Amino acid sequence: DTGHFTYDVGYGSTASTKSAITYIDGDQGVLLYRGYPIEQLAEKSNFLEVAYLLLNGELPKQDEFAAFENQITHHTMMHESLKNFFQGFHHDAHPMAMLAAAVASLSAFYHDDLDVEDPADRKLAAIRLIAKMPTIAAACYRYSIGWPFRYPRNNLEYVDRFLHMMFEVPSEPLTMSPVAAKALDLLFILHADHEQNASTSTVRLVGSTGANPYASIAAGITALWGPAHGGANEAVLKMLEEIGTPDKVETAVKRAKDKNDSFRLMGFGHRVYKNFDPRAKIIREMCHKVLAELGVNDPLLDVAMKLEEAALKDEYFVERKLYPNVDFYSGIIYKALGIPTEMFTVMFAIARTAGWISHWIEQHETPGSRIGRPRQIYTGAGVRDYLASGNR
């Protein structure tokens, strides 16, 4: 190519890859994982089954699911040496910083199985990542509050096991609410994949260089952290707390429209959905249900509902097709489950790991893949001669 290329800020109209994993119709509000509508998966499936579906392309038969669950269960432990990494962090380190570092360090533990050309090694990395992510995530949380880490209890199911590692206190039996486990499982399903979003595209770009899966996923984690992407769930809660009461909503909406003010309505807008985010619909409904079932009366929900109502009838938001996205209500649910605000994006990362690694594998299985290498429009100085420092 001799330099004829398209200028497309933020890749608004550039397909970077072909993919058979997830389909989105942004105008109709449709989201399919491997052809299955998100609404059906949310109602009938569970996160681990969805992870199998994303990875393998088909829903598992009973024996296939049992074998998959068994494999996952056998890889939930974190290497004892990995725990030493946490000791190096200051106690108030952001859990996303610890998560990204810990996941990147997995490549130092499993370098015998890092042949990206070997399908068996690729599969093993996928199993390890999906299995270990909740263990590492819970360790990030417990380290931040100075609690000892918990070993994964392999007699529990995926989400229960995670809740146990997060919240179990020595000598006190943990009473796990089935409502909490169900809600978390559903949030994990809804967050599991979303085609070529910024973090998945990052995983693919890093993966295109031949980098190992742990390094590629660690890059995805750092991309997810930003408030315009997965960090929005944390930002939404902070925003709702800042607004405080429903009577302050009007001022917040006014500020969000002001181009001289950097304030934006977090949890609003989406690059692809220009009608509604089907995940937000499901989460909104679930939010009311979970709060009622757990007996939580959170005044932030009133602020959120008022904000949604005000924005949806405001000309600015209507004209720009800005609707609540997946992260608008998820934070309120996480909060009701007792998950601290700084952990919200970590929760997103646990779920998205299934999508990231499915894309990384698809990339390596696709013949003709090549290194990602965007071009640029140069805006710098023309050619000029070097001057000795005394002559500048």
Ligand code: SDX
């Ligand atoms: C996720 O891509 C994915 O699939 C991501 C995701 C996934 O599952 O992987 O769905 C997860 O990242 C959800 C998005 C979470 N982010 C937020 O909630 C942060 C707030 N939203 C925005 O920053 C923004 O809407 C984005 C990042 C989500 C989308 O950005 P775009 O597509 O680049 O849109 P844009 O910034 O060009 O906005 C278009 C217009 C602009 O106004 P004008 O210049 O045309 O006058 O809408 C305005 C923007 O200023 N706008 C907002 C707004 N979002 C866009 N104005 C006020 N508040 C907002 N939230």
